Amino acid sequence: TRKGLIVCGPDCPPALAPAVASLAALLSFPILADPLSGLRCGPHDRALVLAAYDAFLRDERFVARHGPELVLRFGAMPTAKPLLQFLQRHPAAYQLLVDEGAGWREPTSLAAEHLVCDPVWLCDALVERLAAKSQGQMPPTLWSSPWLSAEGAARGAIAAALAHRTTISEPGVFVALAELLPAGATLFVGNSMPVRDCDTFFPSSGRPLTIMGNRGANGIDGLVSTALGAVAGGARPLVLVLGDLSLYHDSNGLLAAKLHGLSATVVLINNDGGGIFSFLPQASEQDRFEQLFGTPHGLDFRPLAELYGARYTLAESWERFNAAVLEGIGGAGLHLVEVRTERARNVADHRELWPLVSAAMKRDGIV
Secondary structure, three states: OOEEEEEEEEOOOOOHHHHHHHHHHOOOOEEEOOOHHHOEEEOOOOOOOOOHHHOOOOOOHHHHHHHOHHHHHHHHOOOHHHHHHHHOOOOOEEEEEEEEEEOOOOOOOOOOOOEEOHHHHHHHHHHHHHHHHHHOOOOOOHHHHHHHHHHHHHHHHHHHHHHOOOOOOOHHHHHHHHOOOOOOOEEEEEEOOOHHHHHHHHOEEEEOOOEEOOOOOOOOHHHHHHHHHHHHOOOOEEEEEEHHHHEEEEEEEHHHHHHHHEEEEEEEOOOOHHHHHHHHHHHHHOOOHHHHHHOOOOOOOHHHHHHHHEEEEOOOOOOHHHHHHHHHHOOOEEEEEEEEEEEHHHHHHOOOOHHHHHOOOOOOOOO
C-alpha cells in the first residue's frame, strides 16, 4: 500500500526519531507525532512530521476522504482524541503496533498485529530492505500531499487567530513557549489541559528540545516532584507548565528546589479549578458542576512562591509573560510565573479556532 500513516505516541525511545524519519521519507508516510514522542523537535528530518493533526482531524470532510490502508504505531496511544476517533472511523486500516514489551498499550482494540521488538531496529531493517528492493527509488505518491497541506493550513489559521488576541490565553502559552525555549531546553507538561494544549499548539521545531510528561492513572500526582527530579538529573533549563490543581496537589514538591539548589521555571495556568471538565458533557449539569468538577479554590499562589523562596510574577500581558519566562530560563533558582484565565472563556477560545482551521482547509482546496 502507498496510503500509510506512522503514529508515534508517548514513551518512544530517544533513538527512534532519526530511524522513523528515514522510514517515513522512503515511504512518503506522514508521521503524526505526539508531543511526548520525541519526534516533534530535533535535527532529524521533520519534513513529514505533523503536529497540528488534533486541529485538522476535527474536520469531517478531511477525515472521510483520507482514510489510511496501513497504520504503523510506535509508543503508547497518543493524547489527541480526534486522532483516536479518526482511527476508530477507519477500522479497516491494517494497524501494526510496535511494542518493546512494556505492556498492552492498545485501548482501541484495532491493531491487527503486535510486534514485540526494538522499534529502532525494525525501522532500520525496513529501510535497508525497502531501499534494496526499490534500488533507493520508491514509486512517487500523492498520498502525503493533502496531509502536509492540512498541517500548513491548520498551523497558519491558528497562528493568525492567536496573533490577533492580545489578552493572555491558555492556547497562546504554548505558542509563546515554542518561540522562547532555547535549544537544549526541557519542557515538562502537566496533565489534563496542558498536555492537550501542548499537543495542539506546540509546533514542530528544528531545535533540539525535550518534551516530557508524567502520564499516570491520577493525572495530578507528583508533577512538581517529577519535573524537579528531571532537573536534578540534568534537564536544564526546564520549564514546567501545569494547572492550579496540579500545583496545589504537589506544592510541597517545591521544597526540593530549595533543598538541592535546583533551577526551574514553573508556568502556572490558574483557571481556579479543573478546566478540562468544562469541555466535557457534564459541564451542562450546572446545579452540581462547580462542586463536583469545577472545584474552585480561590487560592493566592504568591505566598506559596514566597514560602519556597521562588521569584513570583503575575503575567497579565504577553510582554510580561515573555520577560518572566526568559528571566527564569536564564537565571538561577525557582521562578513561578502565574497566568490567570477563566474556564468558560478558555472553552470559547478553543472552539472558535476549529471553524477557522476548516475554513483555511476549504480555501486551500484541501477539503
